[in-house]
Amino acid sequence: MSLREILPGKLGFGTAPLGNMFRAIPDAEAAATVEAAWQQGVRYFDTAPFYGAGLAEERLGEVLSAKPRDEYVLSTKVGRVVLDEHETDVPDFGEKGGLFEHGNPNKVVHEWTAEATERSIEDSLKRLRTDRLDIVWVHDIAQDFHGDAWLQKFEEARTGAFRVLSRLREEGVIGAWGLGVNRTEPIELTLALDEPQPDGFLLAGRYTLLDHEHALQRLLPMAQEQGVGMVVGGPYSSGVLAGGTHFEYRAAPPRIVEKVSRLKALAADHGVSIKAAALQFSLAHPAAAAVVAGATKPSRIAEDQAALNETVPAAFWHRLRAEGLVSPAAPLPNGA
Known part of the structure; x- marks a missing residue:
């Protein structure tokens, strides 16, 4: 089944912030944000055990368990298993190492074996208070592994998680x-395999206004050829495109700050919100089935919905291309 047949709309709610990403969020604020997403008509919710060592799943499940299960689509991930024991050392998650220091204290380990995949799904169902999952993503293969190490982990996932999920x-x-x-490489390698194929992929941070060149070169043509859809994650590039200071989970470097300033100035010239530019650009590619934006405040959901529906003049998109702010190969919204 294709992603477009499963997903209920263009805008999904990403729950990484509900795992206390960057800051501790009160339970009431987290619940109010999920409820606001529901009231704004969002019916696709994406989460993962990694987000706060199960905290995001717990918070999402608490709210959604009161909603009719047939009325929303739920995705979570496998590849990082939450253990019962508590973390005593600083966890080594590479570039994501400090993201969830305010999350649950449980230890989280990398593992994509068949056994770990089945356990992860079982645990997620309990935290989410549901009896089924609509989509399961294999999370962060190649993340934090260098050289041939990521290929070893990919092989673990190929013979473990991929086959379990295909069977399920x-x-x-x-x-x-x-x-x-x-990263695009694991998806490209998966699409090249002569094995049961994935139905789609969630690509975080690699098809945004700030970073899209690499995905356009190889991955997206492969996906289109095979009819595999993309959910765009991280459309605001860790927040820097939405007024934040982070890019790629760290403080934004000067080159990114300068590019964002240029984007915002151009958007202001055309009366366009930067959120509208970010969301609509990411959705313009034919492979894009939906975009998932995270939030920790109820007001942000209405902003995202408004940005999705905002009218952006073709002149703005042409200026982006003319000034070299987007790739000439990137499809522009509404055929601009």
Whole structure:
């Protein structure tokens, strides 16, 4: 089943911030944000055990358990298993190392084996208070691994998670599966395999106004050729495109700050909000089935919905291209 057949709309709610990413969020604020997403008509919710060592799943499940299960689509991830024991050392998650220091204290380990995949799904179902998952993403293969190490982990996922998820899809236990990553190489390698294929992929941070060149070169043509859809994660590039200071989970470097300033100035010249530019650009590619934006405040959901529906003049998109702010190969919204 294709992603477009499963997903209920163009805008999804990403729950990484509900895992206390960057800051501790009160439970009431987290619940109010999920409720605001529901009231604004959002019906696709994406989460992961990694987000706060299960905290995001717990918070999401608490709110969604009161909603009709047939009225929303839910995706979570496998590849990082939350253990019962508490972390005593600083966890080594590379570029994501300090993201969830305010999350649950449980230890989280990398593992994409068949056994870990089945355990992860079982644990997620409990935290989410549901009896089924619509989509399962294989999370962050290649993240934090260098040289040949990521290929070893990919092989672990190929013989473990991929085959388990393919079987569960065939059995009707899950609706679809794919990769949820912030690098293009694992998806390209997966699409080249002569094995049961994923239904789609969630690509975080690699198809945004600030970073899209690499995805356009190889991955997206492959995806289109095979009819595999993309969910765009991180459309605001860790927040720097939405008024934040982070890019790639760290303080934005000067070159990014300068590019964002140029984008905002151009948007202001055309009366366009930067959020509208970010969301609509990411959705303009034919492979894009939906975009997932995170939030920790209820007001942000209405902003995202408004940005999605904002009228952006073609002249703005042409200026972006003329000034070299987007790739000439990137499709522009509304055929601009």
